[in-house]
Amino acid sequence: MIFLQIVFDNVSHVYSSGTTFEQHAIRNINLKIEQGEFIGLIGHTGSGKSTLIQHMNGLIKASSGNIYFNGENINDKNFVMRNLRSKVGLVFQYPEHQLFETTVFKDVSFGPKNLGLDKLEVDIRTYEALKMVGIGEDLFDASPFELSGGQKRRVAIAGILAMRPEVLILDEPTAGLDPLGRDEILNQVSKLQKETGVTVVLVTHSMEDVARYVDRILVMNQGRLVIDQETRKVFARYKELEEIHLAAPQVTYIMNALRDKGFSLKTDATTVEEARDEILKCIKRYM
Amino acid sequence: MDMVKIKDLAFEYIRRDEEGNVESINRAIDGVNLDVKKGDFIAVLGANGSGKSTLAKHINAILYPTEGTVWVSGLKTSDEENIWEIRESAGMVFQNPDNQIIATVVEEDVGFGPENLGVPTEEIWQRVEDSLRAVDMLEYRSHSPNKLSGGQKQRIAIAGIMAMKPQCIVLDEPTAMLDPDGRKDVISTVHKLNQQDNITVILITHHMDEVIDADKVFVMEKGQVVMEGTPREIFSKVDELKRYRLDVPQVTELAYELRKKGLDIPEGILSVEELVQALDKIRG
Numbered sequence: 001m002i003f004l005q006i007v008f009d010n011v012s013h014v015y016s017s018g019t020t021f022e023q024h025a026i027r028n029i030n031l032k033i034e035q036g037e038f039i040g041l042i043g044h045t046g047s048g049k050s051t052l053i054q055h056m057n058g059l060i061k062a063s064s065g066n067i068y069f070n071g072e073n074i075n076d077k078n079f080v081m082r083n084l085r086s087k088v089g090l091v092f093q094y095p096e097h098q099l100f101e102t103t104v105f106k107d108v109s110f111g112p113k114n115l116g117l118d119k120l121e122v123d124i125r126t127y128e129a130l131k132m133v134g135i136g137e138d139l140f141d142a143s144p145f146e147l148s149g150g151q152k153r154r155v156a157i158a159g160i161l162a163m164r165p166e167v168l169i170l171d172e173p174t175a176g177l178d179p180l181g182r183d184e185i186l187n188q189v190s191k192l193q194k195e196t197g198v199t200v201v202l203v204t205h206s207m208e209d210v211a212r213y214v215d216r217i218l219v220m221n222q223g224r225l226v227i228d229q230e231t232r233k234v235f236a237r238y239k240e241l242e243e244i245h246l247a248a249p250q251v252t253y254i255m256n257a258l259r260d261k262g263f264s265l266k267t268d269a270t271t272v273e274e275a276r277d278e279i280l281k282c283i284k285r286y287m
Numbered sequence: 288m289d290m291v292k293i294k295d296l297a298f299e300y301i302r303r304d305e306e307g308n309v310e311s312i313n314r315a316i317d318g319v320n321l322d323v324k325k326g327d328f329i330a331v332l333g334a335n336g337s338g339k340s341t342l343a344k345h346i347n348a349i350l351y352p353t354e355g356t357v358w359v360s361g362l363k364t365s366d367e368e369n370i371w372e373i374r375e376s377a378g379m380v381f382q383n384p385d386n387q388i389i390a391t392v393v394e395e396d397v398g399f400g401p402e403n404l405g406v407p408t409e410e411i412w413q414r415v416e417d418s419l420r421a422v423d424m425l426e427y428r429s430h431s432p433n434k435l436s437g438g439q440k441q442r443i444a445i446a447g448i449m450a451m452k453p454q455c456i457v458l459d460e461p462t463a464m465l466d467p468d469g470r471k472d473v474i475s476t477v478h479k480l481n482q483q484d485n486i487t488v489i490l491i492t493h494h495m496d497e498v499i500d501a502d503k504v505f506v507m508e509k510g511q512v513v514m515e516g517t518p519r520e521i522f523s524k525v526d527e528l529k530r531y532r533l534d535v536p537q538v539t540e541l542a543y544e545l546r547k548k549g550l551d552i553p554e555g556i557l558s559v560e561e562l563v564q565a566l567d568k569i570r571g
Contacts, residue, residue: 044466045436093464149335176382176463178334178493179534205466208537245468250496250537250559257563263570272537276544279566283550286570 004071005167005199006033006056006088011065013051025051027223029065035166036197038190040210040231043220044245049203052220053169056201057088070166086115089165093172095156099144104135104155107144111163129162130155132196133188150181154188161192167199168192174209182206186213211235211249211270219246232268251275258282288361290455290487291323291346291377295355297510298341315341317510319355325454328481328488330498330518333507334532339491342507343457346489347379360454375404377455378448382463384440393435393443394419394428400451411450418449421484422476438469442476449480455487456480462494470494495522496536499557506531523555538562 008031015023026048033039043049054060055067058074058081067074069084092098101107109126117125130140133154139147144155153173160168170189174182186202190213193200204210210217210231217234219227221244227234234241238248238256255267255275265282269275298316303309315338323329333339344350345357348364360376362369378400381387390396397415406414419425422442427435432443441461448456458477462470474497480486490497498504504521506514508531514521521528522535525543535543542556542565552565 044468045438172464176335176460176493178337178532179495180529180532181335182493205470207467245466247467251541254538254541254559254562257559258566261563261567263566272541272544275541276548279541279545280548280550283566283569 003035004032005035005069007031007066007068008055009066009068011055011062011067013055013060014063017063024223026055026220029225031218031225031228033167033199033201035199036193037216038193038200038214039202040214040217041201041203041220042205042207042210042217042246047220047244048223049220050171051223053090053171053201053203056167056169057090058084059090086111086163087165088167088169089160089163090169091157091160091171091173093175095159095173096144096149096152099152099156099159102143103141104130104144104147105140107155108158108162111159115163125162125164126158129158132161132192133158134184148181150177150184153177153181153185157185157189165198167201169201169203171203172205173202174204174206182209189213207235207247207249211251219244232270235270236268288325289322289358290325290327290360291321291489292358293319293321293342293345293355294357295320296342296345296352296357297354298345298350299353300341315510316345319507319510319512321505321512323455323487323489325487326481326485328478328500328502329490330501330504331489331491331507332493332495332498332504332521332528332531332533337507337531338510339507340459341510343379343459343489343491346377346455346457348373348377349379375451376453377457378451378453380441380444380448380456380458380461382460384437384444384464387444387447388432388440391431392428393424393430393432396432396443397446397450400447404451414450414452415446418446421449421480422446423472436469437465438472441465441469441473445473445476445480449484449486453486455489457489457491459491460493461490462492462497470497495534495539499536506533519555519557522557 008029011029012027013025015025041049072079074084099107105126108129109122112122112125135154173185214231217231218225235248235252238252241247251269255269259267263282265278269278296316296319300313300315301309302311331339348370351365357364359373362373364373388396394415397418398411401411401414419428422445424442462473477488481488499518501518504518505512522539525535538559539556542552542562546552551569556562
């Protein structure tokens with residue numbers, strides 16, 4: 001049976017309602033997310049991505065429409081919002097700016113401690129979370145401020161993981177990191193998603209990253225959800241993406257340029273490896 | 288004369304405890320030699336913590352050498368009387384657009400720099416207009432900066448630098464927080480200033496595709512320059528770049544992978560067209 005974890009039923013949000021600055025941040029969003037999915041959320045600046053994800057953990061209340069989490073309407077009087085916040089973990093942009101404790105271990109244990117868990121449970125969760133993001137024991141007592149950019153960011157993500165969320169939302173988790181740091185974070189998240197079955201929503205500007213990791217892409221434009229499809233199909237619509245100021249990964253353009261040159265090959269490769277194999281298959285016919 | 292000349296530069300961040308005793312020393316720059324000619328477009332790549340930003344701050348005289356010398360337009364950055372002249376000739380743009388905008392109206396923000404330099408009012412307005420036109424933001428002159436997108440804010444920051452009539456602009460990861468469109472606009476603006484106004488550009492970035500049109504690329508690792516060459520030369524060395532935690536554009540990587548599988552494709556492919564041409568030749 002399919003288990004629907006998050007459902008948006010015709011959700012809209014209006015900022016500064018009733019004033020001259022009234023602005024629809026998201027409009028009529030209908031969306032179903034199953035447990036364990038790995039979803040990419042893309043859209044240019046101001047398209048409504050941030051507003052959308054803040055609805056998912058109740059930070060922003062819908063102006064109209066309903067949001068269900070595990071079958072319960074989150075606007076119900078009896079719904080416990082506190083539970084939602086710990087079950088849907090939201091990692092903001094540049095989360096390392098929110099590190100504040102004197103040691104890495106203390107910083108990560110702040111969340112579970114606030115859940116009112118006993119010390120042993122807090123320590124276990126903290127330890128687990130740090131392991132999950134690949135931070136070794138040698139760094140547990142280090143000051144978070146002595147770490148590299150990529151390490152800091154992983155500690156910040158561990159702080160959310162220690163709450164054992166069912167859904168992990170990451171807003172631009174790789175911005176400002178070097179290419180290897182970027183791959184390290186996303187590989188860790190991907191591994192975590194496979195091993196624990198946590199649902200992941202990845203908000204990013206990098207089409208190469210979504211192409212490599214996610215199964216399904218949501219595309220936002222002017223507050224509307226304009227595309228909701230599996231990754232491969234979304235990038236086949238690269239001309240539509242360009243119209244809304246987005247793009248496909250570079251390999252999509254390579255494959256289409258080859259097709260236009262008369263090479264007979266499939267153009268739906270989304271990673272370098274897939275493109276390589278498809279080109280080799282095709283070129284052999286000419287050799 | 289070189290726009291920027293860096294000779295045997297070393298820089299140490301020294302941490303002291305409450306009594307002023309040295310707790311730790313971090314040698315962020317360790318023996319860098321580098322020349323940038325006037326009108327060049329230079330890119331600097333390197334992992335987080337490799338020393339790129341520390342290097343950039345030396346060009347703007349925000350930091351002074353622990354050892355070695357930095358000259359900007361022939362002026363030594365370690366001489367205090369040169370500081371203002373150096374900051375006038377080498378402007379700097381940082382990563383976060385929100386930290387760089389101070390005024391409530393775009394044109395006032397752009398005019399802030401020349402006003403501080405004591406430029407006459409008439410000329411300030413002329414410079415503001417010219418600078419906003421140069422970054423294609425003139426129509427936003429009376430807007431509030433906080434309603435603009437990240438890419439537009441960065442172009443305002445660049446206009447603010449341009450209004451001080453610099454010879455050189457140093458950009459430290461100016462596109463890290465931008466969406467693809469914003470990134471494209473900022474990079475093409477910088478190229479335009481380089482070509483039309485002969486502004487020397489030093490661009491620090493983690494986005495490999497922003498580097499392919501540079502005249503020269505420097506790669507930093509642990510405070511040292513470890514690679515130096517044209518984008519084609521640098522991107523021919525895929526394995527070496529990966530060792531330094533870096534990457535190549537997807538098309539370069541694909542070409543490299545196909546070459547490894549025995550296809551006769553030249554090294555250092557930088558564009559989709561080049562790869563398509565190479566494969567077309569193989570097909571015969």
